[in-house]
Amino acid sequence: MSLATPGAAPADAPAVLSAPARSRRLRGTRRAAAGGTAAPGGRPAGRRLAGRLTPWLFLSGAVGLLLLFTYWPALNLFWYSVTDWDGIDLTKEFVGLDNYAQVFTDPRIFNVFWVSLYYFAASFAQMAIALYFATILSFSTRLSSFFRGILFFPYLINGVAVGFVFLYLFQPGGTLDTVLAWFGLADPPQWLGNPDIVNWSLAGTSVWRYTGLNFVLFLGAIQSIPHELYEAAELDGASRWQQFWAIIFPGIRRIIGLSFILAIAGSLSVFEIPFIMTGGANGSATFVIQTLQTAFNFRQVGLASAMAVVLLIIVLLVTWIQRALFPDEKVDLT
C-alpha cells in the first residue's frame, strides 16, 4: 500500500499540511519522499534494516500471542490426538488413529451429536422469531426502542446468571409450572429431570438467550435497505407481506444464510447453558461438555484431543461451505 504513497506524497503534502494546526517545521521533501518503507533510495543499510523491522515491531505482540495461544495449542491438539496421553505422564505413547476410531465407534461419545440436533432445531425457531420482530420493528412502531432493548438484553446477560434464572423457572412447582397451571395444565413434566424433555428445555433457554443477537443483526441488515424501495412499493399498493417477500427477504438473504450456517457450527459447540444448568446430566451432555470432561475429569487427554480435532474439522468444513455459498460481497439490491 505504501508503495503508492511516496509518489503521491509531495503533491498532497502542502494541502494537507495547511489543514491541521500542526505547526512543526517542514524538514525538506526528500525525507518525505523516502519515508515509505518500500522506498529504496540510497539509505544506509542500518536504516533500511530498521525500516524493514518496523512493521514487525508493531506486530510482534499480537502475532506472538496469536502463535502462542491459537496455533501452538491447535498443533498440539493434533499431536495429542494420536497419543494415549493422560495429561500428566512425561511420556506420550503414539497410538495412531485409535482415538479417532473410538470417537466414531463409542456410542457414548457419538450419541452427543444427537444432542446438537435439539439446538439446531431451536436455532430455526430463534431465527424465525428474530426475523419476525426485526421486520415489524423496522417499520414505525410505538416504543420501538423500548422493545428493541428488551428483545436484545438477554444476549448481554452473564451465562451463569441465565442458567440460574432458568433453573429457577424450570423448578418443579416453579414459575413455568405455575403459569401452565393457570391454563389448566396441572401435571407438568420434570423439565430438567426427564431425559426426554431436558434437551428441549435447555434449547429453549438457548433461544431465550440468543434471539437478541439474531434480532440485532437482522435489524441492521433491514435498515441498510434503501428506504425508497418501500416507498415505491407502497405507491404500487404492495402490502406489508408483499413488501417483506419482495424487498426485505431478498435484501437480507445473505445474512439469513450466514446465520443458518453459523447455527450449525453453533449447535455443535453448545456448551455453557447445559454445563451450568445440568452439568450434562440426564443425557444433556453436548460434544464440548463430553470433550472437556474426557480431558479434565477422566484424564484422557489423547481421546479428548481427538474429539476436539473432529469438532474443529466439522466447524472448518461448515465455514468453508459458508464461504463458498456466501462469498464476502455486498448484496446487490438494484
Place this chain on the structure above:
Amino acid sequence: MTVAVAPRRRHAPSGRTLGERLRSTSATTAKYASLVLAAVVTLLPLSVLLFASLKTAPEYAQSGPFDLPQNWLNFDNFVTAFTSGKMLEGFVNTGIVLAVSLVGTVFLGTMAAYALDRFAFRGKKLVMVLFLIATLIPGVTSQVATFQLINGLGLYDTKAALILLFMGTDIIAIYLFIQFMASIPISLDEAAMIDGANRWTIYWRVVLPLLKPAIATVVIIKGIAIYNEFYAAFLYLPSEGFISTSLFRFKGPFGAQWEVIAAGTIVVIIPTLLAFLLLQRWIYRGLTAGAVK
C-alpha cells in the same frame, strides 16, 4: 370480516378503505400483542427472580413465584449473597482482569492494525491469513491443549493466565481496527512524516487518537464478553472467584436457598443492565460490526 364489508362496496368506493382499515387495525393489534408477549417472555423470568430475592426465607417457602415480596426493601439476601458468596472478591478479580486485558487488547490490536494497514512488507499476507484462520478455531475446543500450555508456563491458577488468554484470542478486535484504520486518510501520516515524526510518533499521536471510536467499540464489546466469561475462569482460576465462577459456586453452599441465589444473580445482572442503558447505541453498533465479520 369480508362478509360485513361486501355490501358496502356496492354503494361507494370508500367501502374498500373500511376493509383495509379493519385489516390494518387487526394487524396492528397483532403486532403490539406479539411485542407485548415477547416483552413478557423476556422480563417474566427476570422479574420472578427479583421477587424471590426480596423475600425472607420463611416467606419464600410459603409463597408462590408470582407472589410479590412483603417488603420491597428487604435487602438481607443481597447482603448474604455479597458477603458469604464472596462476590466482592469476584468483582475485584473481574475488574483487574478486565482492565489489564482491555488495555492490552487495545494496544496490541491497534499496533497490529497499524502495521498491517500502513506498511508493505514481506510476510504481510501470511500474517493476514494467520489471523483469518484463527477466527475459525472455536476457543472452547482447543482448551484441551491450551490448558497444557498454561500449565507448562506455570500460569495455572493465576490471573495472568486469563489476561493472556483474553488478549491473545481477540482477533475480531484486530479486524475492527484494520477496517477502521483503512478509513483514516494516509495523507495524515504523510503530513506528520514531513514534520519529522517517526513511525511510533505517528502511531501514538496521529493514529491512536483517530481510532478512538473503534477503541470505544472494542472496549465495550470485549468488556461485556470478559465480564460474562465463564469457562476460562472456571478452568484457569479455580481458587479465586471471577464474577461468573463466584455465582456458579452458589450452587453448592446455598443449594436450595433460592432467595440468596436469586439475589446473587440479580447482583451480577445489574452492572450489565446499567452498561446497556448507558451505552445502548454503541453496543448495537459494535455487535453488528463484530459479528458479521
